[in-house]
Amino acid sequence: MTSNNVPLCCFGAGGHGRVVASQWRRVNKGEIVFADERLAIGSKTDGFPVRFSALADVQGHSLIITVGNNGLRRELQQRACELNLRMTSIVIEPERYFGEAPGLGSVVLAGALVNCGARIGAGVIVNSGAVVEHDCEVGDFVHLSPNATLTGGCSIGEESWIGAGAVVLPGISVAARCIVGSGAVVTRNLVRPGIYTGVPARWGGRKDGTDIWRNGDARADPRQGQLT
């Protein structure tokens, strides 16, 4: 894990990247820079310099992929590993972290609580105020949105996205590549990819018949690549 005074490079200066950088600045004295192909080198975002453009250019810093889109984050992290870049993981408030050490490239943001026996995979976002209760398993490249709660013994499959304030009840499993809408309560195992909303959470496609995974919706489609 990255600790004080280690220079950090956040790849992706969108909303999530700015959150990670600003929270890390509060607890850390080291340099923080962005890499982002969309921004001019030498410009600043929220006071942080854009130092690099392409992933391959990043050097002299520990790297974290700060892209909200789960599938794109996975692709970028894989590329960074292939390039032998030095990756790290970040826990903003270690005093609220009681689980096993998070996987490479994961970020655990302010106010999040991770309890004993919890396992956090690689490239996971545990967003501000999210709760991962005891003995939960969080798969690689999952995003737990702000204030999402995994009660005890849950398991969340790879690349799934749990929306803000959603709750997963004890012992429930969520398959890979599910989207659980904000405010939903998951009361049964979710066994296939899809969008689940409401209380209790129910599977639902879109009314217009489009598929959120294939129609280019950058908010959810991990292959479409908008850096949010």
Ligand SMILES: CC(C)(COP(=O)(O)OP(=O)(O)OC[C@H]1O[C@@H](n2cnc3c(N)ncnc32)[C@H](O)[C@@H]1OP(=O)(O)O)[C@@H](O)C(=O)NCCC(=O)NCCS
């Ligand atoms: C579930 C979700 C992904 C659906 O996105 P979408 O397919 O683009 O949905 P739309 O906005 O087109 O809405 C489709 C329908 O679902 C309903 N709906 C959308 N989100 C809902 C939710 N969370 N709970 C209940 N109903 C929801 C809409 O009201 C709409 O219903 P209508 O057709 O009767 O008007 C999205 O609404 C959501 O909850 N995202 C999580 C956001 C979040 O937590 N972000 C945190 C970022 S850090």
